[in-house]
Amino acid sequence: MNNSLLTQDKRTKQRNAAEARFKAYGLVAILVALAMLVWLLVSILSAGSPAFRQSFLTFPVLIEESIADKSGTRDPAVLTKVTTLGYAKILAHSLEAEIAAKGVDLGAMKPKEIGQMISEESSATLRDMVMANPGLIGTTIPFTAIASGRIDGYFKGRVTMESAALDKNTSPEQLILADNLRAAGILKSEFNPGFVTMPDASDKRPEAAGLGIAIIGSLMMMMVVLLLSLPIGVAASVYLEEFAPKNRWTDLIEVNIANLAAVPSIVYGILGLSIFINFAGLPQSAPIVGGLVLTLMTLPRIIIPTRAALKAVPPSIRDAALGVGASKLQTVFHHVLPLAMPGILTGMIIGLAQALGETAPLLLIGMVAFVRDFPGGLFDPASALPVQVYTWTTRGDPGFVERASGAIIVLLVVLIVMNAAAIYLRRKFERRW
Amino acid sequence: MKDMNMESRVLIQSNKIEARKVQVYYGTNHAIKDVDVDILDKTVTAFIGPSGCGKSTFLRCLNRMNDTIPSCRVEGLITIEGEDINDPRVDPVQLRAKVGMVFQKPNPFPKSIYDNVAYGPKIHGLTRNKAELDDVVESCLRKAALWNEVKDRLQAPGTGLSGGQQQRLCIARAIATSPEVLLMDEPCSALDPIATAQVEELIDDLRSQFSVVIVTHSMQQAARVSQRTAFFHLGNVVEYGETTQIFTNPKDPRTESYITGRIG
Ligand SMILES: Nc1ncnc2c1ncn2[C@@H]1O[C@H](COP(=O)(O)OP(=O)(O)OP(=O)(O)O)[C@@H](O)[C@H]1O
Ligand SMILES: [Mg+2]
Numbered sequence: 001m002n003n004s005l006l007t008q009d010k011r012t013k014q015r016n017a018a019e020a021r022f023k024a025y026g027l028v029a030i031l032v033a034l035a036m037l038v039w040l041l042v043s044i045l046s047a048g049s050p051a052f053r054q055s056f057l058t059f060p061v062l063i064e065e066s067i068a069d070k071s072g073t074r075d076p077a078v079l080t081k082v083t084t085l086g087y088a089k090i091l092a093h094s095l096e097a098e099i100a101a102k103g104v105d106l107g108a109m110k111p112k113e114i115g116q117m118i119s120e121e122s123s124a125t126l127r128d129m130v131m132a133n134p135g136l137i138g139t140t141i142p143f144t145a146i147a148s149g150r151i152d153g154y155f156k157g158r159v160t161m162e163s164a165a166l167d168k169n170t171s172p173e174q175l176i177l178a179d180n181l182r183a184a185g186i187l188k189s190e191f192n193p194g195f196v197t198m199p200d201a202s203d204k205r206p207e208a209a210g211l212g213i214a215i216i217g218s219l220m221m222m223m224v225v226l227l228l229s230l231p232i233g234v235a236a237s238v239y240l241e242e243f244a245p246k247n248r249w250t251d252l253i254e255v256n257i258a259n260l261a262a263v264p265s266i267v268y269g270i271l272g273l274s275i276f277i278n279f280a281g282l283p284q285s286a287p288i289v290g291g292l293v294l295t296l297m298t299l300p301r302i303i304i305p306t307r308a309a310l311k312a313v314p315p316s317i318r319d320a321a322l323g324v325g326a327s328k329l330q331t332v333f334h335h336v337l338p339l340a341m342p343g344i345l346t347g348m349i350i351g352l353a354q355a356l357g358e359t360a361p362l363l364l365i366g367m368v369a370f371v372r373d374f375p376g377g378l379f380d381p382a383s384a385l386p387v388q389v390y391t392w393t394t395r396g397d398p399g400f401v402e403r404a405s406g407a408i409i410v411l412l413v414v415l416i417v418m419n420a421a422a423i424y425l426r427r428k429f430e431r432r433w
Numbered sequence: 434m435k436d437m438n439m440e441s442r443v444l445i446q447s448n449k450i451e452a453r454k455v456q457v458y459y460g461t462n463h464a465i466k467d468v469d470v471d472i473l474d475k476t477v478t479a480f481i482g483p484s485g486c487g488k489s490t491f492l493r494c495l496n497r498m499n500d501t502i503p504s505c506r507v508e509g510l511i512t513i514e515g516e517d518i519n520d521p522r523v524d525p526v527q528l529r530a531k532v533g534m535v536f537q538k539p540n541p542f543p544k545s546i547y548d549n550v551a552y553g554p555k556i557h558g559l560t561r562n563k564a565e566l567d568d569v570v571e572s573c574l575r576k577a578a579l580w581n582e583v584k585d586r587l588q589a590p591g592t593g594l595s596g597g598q599q600q601r602l603c604i605a606r607a608i609a610t611s612p613e614v615l616l617m618d619e620p621c622s623a624l625d626p627i628a629t630a631q632v633e634e635l636i637d638d639l640r641s642q643f644s645v646v647i648v649t650h651s652m653q654q655a656a657r658v659s660q661r662t663a664f665f666h667l668g669n670v671v672e673y674g675e676t677t678q679i680f681t682n683p684k685d686p687r688t689e690s691y692i693t694g695r696i697g
Contacts, residue, residue, distance in 0.1 A: 058486075314540075316536065316540035317543070320542060320603070320606075321531060322501060322526075326552075
């Protein structure tokens with residue numbers, strides 16, 4: 001038998017080989033996960049980042065009195081009779097004039113097709129401007145209109161000459177003109193803040209659709225979830241873990257909490273619909289209802305990690321505090337909770353992140369409705385980020401695919417911010433040992 | 434003759450704690466059987482006995498720390514100054530302020546050294562201002578023979594000290610609330626001879642005001658610091674009496690074999 005330390009015996013070799021194999025498995029698993037993550041991020045970023053850029057047409061607009069106010073009285077009652085179609089005509093005329101003034105080659109395009117290149121949303125914007133300030137009628141103002149979804153899609157590679165030839169919403173001639181307008185500096189691709197500030201737009205106007213209301217709605221709901229589930233969840237966990245007697249009832253509650261955490265989220269939507277809307281009479285589509293439903297869903301998912309964090313605090317710390325005559329409550333608040341805080345925060349953030357990404361229960365309580373007006377409070381209709389992603393993916397216009405991916409990017413950014421906050425808070429609490 | 438002496442001393446030195454027919458069960462495990470022990474005022478009482486015989490368990494009965502173990506059940510009568518500590522009207526929090534404890538395993542709070550010692554006085558409102566609190570912290574750390582080692586780093590975490598230093602920190606923390614009875618569960622098990630001597634000196638000092646109960650595995654220590662000794666064996670108190678008598682003239686053969694090193 002060779003007993004030298006410089007050579008390895010058979011058993012040692014076997015054990016080392018097993019260890020090396022195990023390390024290799026772990027490394028492979030991590031690499032696969034990383035590759036998936038990179039793939040996910042790349043595909044979302046490449047599909048979604050165009051949503052943050054938009055083609056705009058900048059030109060002076062003459063608000064023709066003959067269209068905007070035939071009567072010449074500036075009477076609001078008369079002004080409101082002019083629909084967005086009238087303002088679309090005004091924009092089309094002004095763009096045509098600008099094209100002529102700049103000497104841009106119209107190509108084979110008929111002048112009356114020019115209007116199709118401007119988003120209908122911009123007519124509405126112009127109309128709102130005039131309604132707010134009738135003095136603008138008859139004057140020429142600088143104006144930036146959103147280019148139509150097809151023109152925008154052309155510059156993003158979504159629309160080609162071949163597809164335009166088959167599309168009744170655009171034509172190859174329009175695309176050639178768009179190139180010319182770009183060369184003349186009338187059409188520009190720019191960062192589009194409207195994507196995160198504007199409300200959703202109708203099926204025909206993907207170029208104008210924004211996440212403003214969805215972001216506000218989601219933030220409001222997260223507010224409600226945080227304000228309700230943090231205190232309730234922590235109080236319930238502390239009670240169950242530190243104060244409640246261990247008997248059949250607490251066992252039953254424990255089993256139920258574990259079950260509730262596993263209940264599919266759509267069930268909470270049904271619960272919320274019957275309790276908060278049908279029974280309590282709260283309004284549909286309101287962030288308060290969404291927040292309450294998500295709170296119900298999040299509570300068990302917060303209580304479980306919070307209890308685990310409390311359980312992980314060594315009992316000797318409790319003995320030490322009780323031994324110097326601290327009361328149970330003092331023991332918990334001075335010693336146990338601070339030590340459990342990092343774990344509680346982690347659970348809290350994971351719970352919130354799940355709530356933020358939750359779609360199914362919100363569909364049931366009407367958060368899927370089309371909302372154009374910014375909510376003034378928790379009781380006004382609003383949308384939510386994941387629901388917005390869902391509705392956009394169900395719409396026909398290909399422009400919405402890019403919007404949906406863009407919304408996912410926003411959702412991810414919100415999640416990253418939340419996680420960063422959690423890590424920061426963890427560090428802060430951990431520094432106090 | 435010896436017995437008569439003992440009787441007369443009992444009369445002079447009043448009983449601080451009296452335990453009668455105490456039984457402790459952990460679930461079905463009968464850990465303490467029929468224990469009768471009197472702890473005298475201003476006296477050091479040592480509990481000796483082999484590992485697992487129930488010394489810690491009995492000690493924890495005296496300040497109701499066993500309440501925190503769900504499976505643990507205590508029966509029998511324990512009184513402190515004539516009052517039943519298991520009476521439903523007794524708040525264990527008040528009891529524990531009166532009966533302090535140093536645990537077998539050092540368990541400093543994961544806070545600064547200063548906060549560890551200051552915690553008790555703070556929650557009991559024993560000091561009026563920061564200066565007074567500083568004084569209490571310093572004097573307790575001095576008594577626990579730790580001051581010189583930590584005076585420059587009072588804000589460092591208590592958990593960053595060595596095992597023996599942590600044990601002395603726990604002693605300082607326990608005496609900072611000025612308890613009337615101090616229960617010490619093997620306070621010197623992790624200490625070097627110098628620190629042990631200092632703690633023993635502290636115990637001797639404390640005797641002038643308080644009663645001290647100390648669990649120890651060191652026969653020499655029991656003989657050095659205590660006036661009375663109880664020998665525990667398999668959950669029973671086999672013998673209880675004057676320390677000198679226990680060590681020089683044990684009545685029970687089991688006591689004799691334990692202190693001479695034949696069982697345990
Ligand atoms: N928390 C507990 N749950 C269940 N049984 C326990 C518990 N603590 C102690 N026991 C049991 O009670 C008996 C007495 O234990 P105890 O800790 O009092 O012994 P001890 O005399 O302090 O021993 P040592 O000298 O080793 O510290 C042992 O049989 C032990 O198994
Ligand atoms: Mg013990």
